Amino acid sequence: MKKILVVDDGPMNRMVLKEMLDKEYQIIEAEDGKEAVAALRDYDTEIDLVLLDIVMPEMDGIEVLKIMKKNSWLTDIPVIMISSENDREIIHKSYELGASDFINRPFDAYIVQKRVRNMIDLYSKQKNLANMVADQYFQREKDSRLMIDILAHIVEFRNNECGMHVVHVQSYTEILLRELSNITDKYDLDEEKISLITKTAALHDVGKICIPDEILNKPGRLTDEEFKIMKSHSAVGSQMLAELPFHKDEPLVKMAYAIARWHHERWDGRGYPDGLSGDDIPISAQVVALADVYDALTADRCYKKAFSHATALEMITKGECGQFNPLLITCLNNKAEQMRLVKEGTVSTNSDYDVIEFARGLLKNDSLYSSARLLHLLEYEKMKNRFFEGITGGCSFEFNAGSKMFTVSSSAAKVLGIPESIVDPVHSEAMTALFGQDKLRELKARFRALPPDDPIIQFNFHILTTTNSNSDEPIHIFRITDISESGVSCPPNTRCDTYRLVCRAAFTLEEPQRYTGVIGKLVPSEREYGIMKGVNIGDFA
Numbered sequence: 001m002k003k004i005l006v007v008d009d010g011p012m013n014r015m016v017l018k019e020m021l022d023k024e025y026q027i028i029e030a031e032d033g034k035e036a037v038a039a040l041r042d043y044d045t046e047i048d049l050v051l052l053d054i055v056m057p058e059m060d061g062i063e064v065l066k067i068m069k070k071n072s073w074l075t076d077i078p079v080i081m082i083s084s085e086n087d088r089e090i091i092h093k094s095y096e097l098g099a100s101d102f103i104n105r106p107f108d109a110y111i112v113q114k115r116v117r118n119m120i121d122l123y124s125k126q127k128n129l130a131n132m133v134a135d136q137y138f139q140r141e142k143d144s145r146l147m148i149d150i151l152a153h154i155v156e157f158r159n160n161e162c163g164m165h166v167v168h169v170q171s172y173t174e175i176l177l178r179e180l181s182n183i184t185d186k187y188d189l190d191e192e193k194i195s196l197i198t199k200t201a202a203l204h205d206v207g208k209i210c211i212p213d214e215i216l217n218k219p220g221r222l223t224d225e226e227f228k229i230m231k232s233h234s235a236v237g238s239q240m241l242a243e244l245p246f247h248k249d250e251p252l253v254k255m256a257y258a259i260a261r262w263h264h265e266r267w268d269g270r271g272y273p274d275g276l277s278g279d280d281i282p283i284s285a286q287v288v289a290l291a292d293v294y295d296a297l298t299a300d301r302c303y304k305k306a307f308s309h310a311t312a313l314e315m316i317t318k319g320e321c322g323q324f325n326p327l328l329i330t331c332l333n334n335k336a337e338q339m340r341l342v343k344e345g346t347v348s349t350n351s352d353y354d355v356i357e358f359a360r361g362l363l364k365n366d367s368l369y370s371s372a373r374l375l376h377l378l379e380y381e382k383m384k385n386r387f388f389e390g391i392t393g394g395c396s397f398e399f400n401a402g403s404k405m406f407t408v409s410s411s412a413a414k415v416l417g418i419p420e421s422i423v424d425p426v427h428s429e430a431m432t433a434l435f436g437q438d439k440l441r442e443l444k445a446r447f448r449a450l451p452p453d454d455p456i457i458q459f460n461f462h463i464l465t466t467t468n469s470n471s472d473e474p475i476h477i478f479r480i481t482d483i484s485e486s487g488v489s490c491p492p493n494t495r496c497d498t499y500r501l502v503c504r505a506a507f508t509l510e511e512p513q514r515y516t517g518v519i520g521k522l523v524p525s526e527r528e529y530g531i532m533k534g535v536n537i538g539d540f541a
Helices: 013-023 035-046 061-071 088-098 109-158 163-181 191-203 206-210 225-231 233-242 250-262 283-296 309-316 326-334 336-344 370-390 410-416 429-435 437-449
Strands: 003-007 026-031 047-053 079-083 101-106 395-400 405-408 422-423 456-466 474-482 493-505 513-524
Touching: 013 026, 026 035, 035 047, 035 061, 047 061, 047 109, 061 079, 061 088, 061 225, 079 109, 079 233, 079 370, 088 336, 163 191, 163 283, 163 326, 163 336, 163 437, 191 250, 191 283, 206 233, 206 250, 206 370, 233 250, 250 283, 283 309, 283 326, 309 326, 309 336, 326 336, 405 410, 410 474, 429 437, 429 474, 437 493, 437 513, 456 513
Parallel strands: 003 026, 003 047, 047 079, 079 101
Antiparallel strands: 395 405, 395 513, 405 422, 456 474, 456 493, 493 513
């Protein structure tokens, strides 16, 4: 049932509105602006509409609107103002702050019901449309990345390199780009540009597909003539892209060209193929060059063993691998620990920098259908994938606070005996039967209380399995406890399996950040979630 927050300092006015609307909607009441803000913080996107009186003591409706705008609540929650006056200045101010409509006292039941229903339906359709467009955008983005990665891994396969080289170069590229955007505005690195460079970094060595195997995979030192042929991969790769029969003018192809051709240029002009120096080298090629060198140093190759992380940093800083942009050396040192963790597989690729850093420039547009909103949703998908990839094995779940939709993987749904999708799990009979409504409310409150700078929380998940004496069918009882608790008591003839439930809260990107839901995964409790690799946990695998 949709929720409406009725904010009015007059008890009679609230009672009249409640009688008009409570057959179709769940009514939440607030007698002043402060109570309204508290209710909005408590219920967040569970509220589908606010009926807001303008004239109230302590905090009036205009102040409530200002707070809602500051917290970006108006993006998802429409507001209909209530007034007994026709003050044009107040009406204009309300619309400027984001109010959607007005109704006047005394109330006309038919008009109130119609306007409320129309506004809720309109916002619901807008949300569905935005999500549908975002899904299409994300699918195109995913398909584009897939084709690039396939081509990049073909090159990698020929080169007998570690299968993670392309992934690592992309990861290091993004880490360095984001740090570079933090320390300087010199290169105009908005989110769209960072995404494009990171994506096309996978094609930096595409020209190696034309290098003979005997040179590409020679275990010893190359002769001068062989090295000349090897170096030609930069020019050959860029030529391949320049001669594409279609799409050659697309930004992606142009960026791939720049990276393929100039990722072996060096800051002091001693690189190849064109001897560019300084910022004559596109920043995309500069960053990919540093990412490529770091990964090459720290990986085994047919002609050498891997250097340690510390040794690689020292070699790069001292210029033993050619000179790099001093700003990029600063970025490398600032993010050295994060790059080491990615290299060692301790964290998932790109997992340490959060979606919080996303699209400072794009977020200037608050329109529901703006590219910022769509890319925001896309970035949420990327964050989710990074989180899940870092916890291989187990089963996953997701809760969207806006739609109140809870989803689990098919294998988990089968074991738990619940549908794969549940609306409003706190009030779902299937969920409350398994865990109890009090526990679900407690979990919901704890998720919402997680701060953006520390969004991960863990629990113990216990499965108590016994057998039905009449049918020999297994009976499962599920319990969730804090990590600090010793466990659950296991009755005779009952098996108790304990797993770790790892959860991550999600937030909006704009300040102040607002909770939007939670994602999570079940993993074996005896291993830390951050280093899970290829674990099978039986029924939940």
